[in-house]
Amino acid sequence: MAFLNERMETLSRAELKKVQLERLQKEIKRTYDNVECFRNRMDEKGLKPEDIKSLEDLQKVPFSYKKDLRDYYPFGLFAQPLKNVLRFHASSGTTGKRIVVGYTKNDLETWAECAARMLSAIGVTDEDIIHVAYGYGLFTGGFGIHGAAEKIGAAVIPISSGNTKLQIQTMIDFGATVLCCTPSYAMHLGEEVNRMGVKDQLKLKCGVFGAEPWTESMREEIEKSLGIKAYDIYGLTEVIGPGVACECEEKAGMHIWEDHFLAEIIDPDTGEVLPEGSTGELVFTSLTKEAFPVIRYRTRDICRLEYEPCKCGRTHLRMCKPQGRSDDMLIIRGVNVFPSQIEEVLLKTSGGDLTPNYQIVVDRKNNTDTFDVNVEMSEELFADEVRSIEDIEKRITAELRSTLGIGAKVHLVNPKSIERSEGKAKRVIDKRNLH
Ligand code: DLL
Numbered sequence: 001m002a003f004l005n006e007r008m009e010t011l012s013r014a015e016l017k018k019v020q021l022e023r024l025q026k027e028i029k030r031t032y033d034n035v036e037c038f039r040n041r042m043d044e045k046g047l048k049p050e051d052i053k054s055l056e057d058l059q060k061v062p063f064s065y066k067k068d069l070r071d072y073y074p075f076g077l078f079a080q081p082l083k084n085v086l087r088f089h090a091s092s093g094t095t096g097k098r099i100v101v102g103y104t105k106n107d108l109e110t111w112a113e114c115a116a117r118m119l120s121a122i123g124v125t126d127e128d129i130i131h132v133a134y135g136y137g138l139f140t141g142g143f144g145i146h147g148a149a150e151k152i153g154a155a156v157i158p159i160s161s162g163n164t165k166l167q168i169q170t171m172i173d174f175g176a177t178v179l180c181c182t183p184s185y186a187m188h189l190g191e192e193v194n195r196m197g198v199k200d201q202l203k204l205k206c207g208v209f210g211a212e213p214w215t216e217s218m219r220e221e222i223e224k225s226l227g228i229k230a231y232d233i234y235g236l237t238e239v240i241g242p243g244v245a246c247e248c249e250e251k252a253g254m255h256i257w258e259d260h261f262l263a264e265i266i267d268p269d270t271g272e273v274l275p276e277g278s279t280g281e282l283v284f285t286s287l288t289k290e291a292f293p294v295i296r297y298r299t300r301d302i303c304r305l306e307y308e309p310c311k312c313g314r315t316h317l318r319m320c321k322p323q324g325r326s327d328d329m330l331i332i333r334g335v336n337v338f339p340s341q342i343e344e345v346l347l348k349t350s351g352g353d354l355t356p357n358y359q360i361v362v363d364r365k366n367n368t369d370t371f372d373v374n375v376e377m378s379e380e381l382f383a384d385e386v387r388s389i390e391d392i393e394k395r396i397t398a399e400l401r402s403t404l405g406i407g408a409k410v411h412l413v414n415p416k417s418i419e420r421s422e423g424k425a426k427r428v429i430d431k432r433n434l435h
Contacts, residue, residue, distance in 0.1 A: 003120060134161065
């Protein structure tokens with residue numbers, strides 16, 4: 001089993017903690033000196049960077065949240081002048097506004113190394129041909145894996161997402177050996193490959209899948225339909241992108257690269273750090289990021305950490321598959337979607353035609369997520385014989401697409417037809433069963 005950076009990946013826990021503390025102190029100082037929002041929060045608590053004398057002291061430091069990225073949009077949380085920023089990436093925020101992050105040259109190097117550690121850990125080498133069907137663009141998936149593949153010297157097919165038949169033909173023609181995409185798209189590709197009867201023409205040996213929740217039964221299905229080994233990769237835009245944590249050949253949880261990212265598990269309601277082995281919300285502190293450091297960043301992903309040493313020899317702890325979220329974010333066809341974004345579009349485009357009663361229905365058919373938004377029309381619109389409901393549906397569909405970046409089917413339904421709840425309105429019905 002190959003290591004990309006054997007020394008770092010196999011440091012003893014004591015050595016690793018020493019590296020973490022040194023780096024943490026520098027990261028906190030750098031962030032305090034350069035990011036006003038963080039400095040104010042530390043000052044409010046009467047904390048100075050020098051007060052962080054041990055890893056445990058991190059627990060005194062204030063949390064940061066996705067909302068901060070919106071409030072300081074676009075560059076208010078950057079810790080470096082734009083002159084030193086080489087790249088931006090972005091993803092959905094809790095409302096219409098995107099959240100934006102930046103990378104210095106060193107940050108891009110760190111990112112490539114973290115994701116490349118995984119490729120090495122699952123046996124990928126410079127002999128391989130890597131088919132990257134994650135989206136390229138502001139989403140971190142495409143460029144993230146691309147950087148990792150180049151780092152280990154493999155050849156990359158930067159095909160990005162879409163056009164399934166062309167994807168399959170390209171994999172066959174170019175002799176791709178590694179497939180990288182979302183697990184739901186891998187399922188779809190597998191199905192199509194078998195429908196076309198071309199499985200024996202593929203040279204794929206393994207795949208790197210993440211960006212959305214997926215189950216062990218999906219893994220089995222992908223492995224069977226494509227004849228490969230399927231591995232899980234985790235990450236989020238705010239922390240760096242794909243490669244914050246990844247599986248090794250043992251498939252026994254995803255190693256969090258702890259020399260770059262310090263993980264805590266907290267109670268999402270009280271914010272209290274939970275004892276080792278507990279299930280709770282995952283919180284990350286970056287240790288080496290320059291342009292966009294994150295300190296105690298609340299991921300909202302619910303999971304558990306495994307501290308037992310892994311058979312592969314890596315000492316970095318492992319996270320289990322996220323078991324859900326502590327907020328209402330949905331991941332639909334790999335895109336992060338918040339119900340509040342949808343609500344905002346509905347309010348904005350309503351013009352008296354709609355009522356505030358709506359329901360989002362997400363399902364998975366033929367391995368592709370379906371996404372429907374049902375909205376009750378107003379009594380006036382219902383009674384209006386002239387205006388076309390279809391036109392209004394089209395207008396809202398277009399607006400949703402431009403805000404969310406993916407298509408939803410919008411249905412205007414009769415007034416009072418959406419079931420009322422006695423407590424909180426049930427806005428989302430997710431039938432996918434992914435956890
Ligand atoms: O999804 C980064 C990524 C790209 C990861 C490609 C892996 C592969 P965001 O769009 O910011 O970043 O979404 C981050 O997606 O907080 C999780 O809720 C979810 N997520 C990411 N990877 C996994 C995974 C990218 N392996 C959010 N399993 C995270 C379950 C995942 N959920």
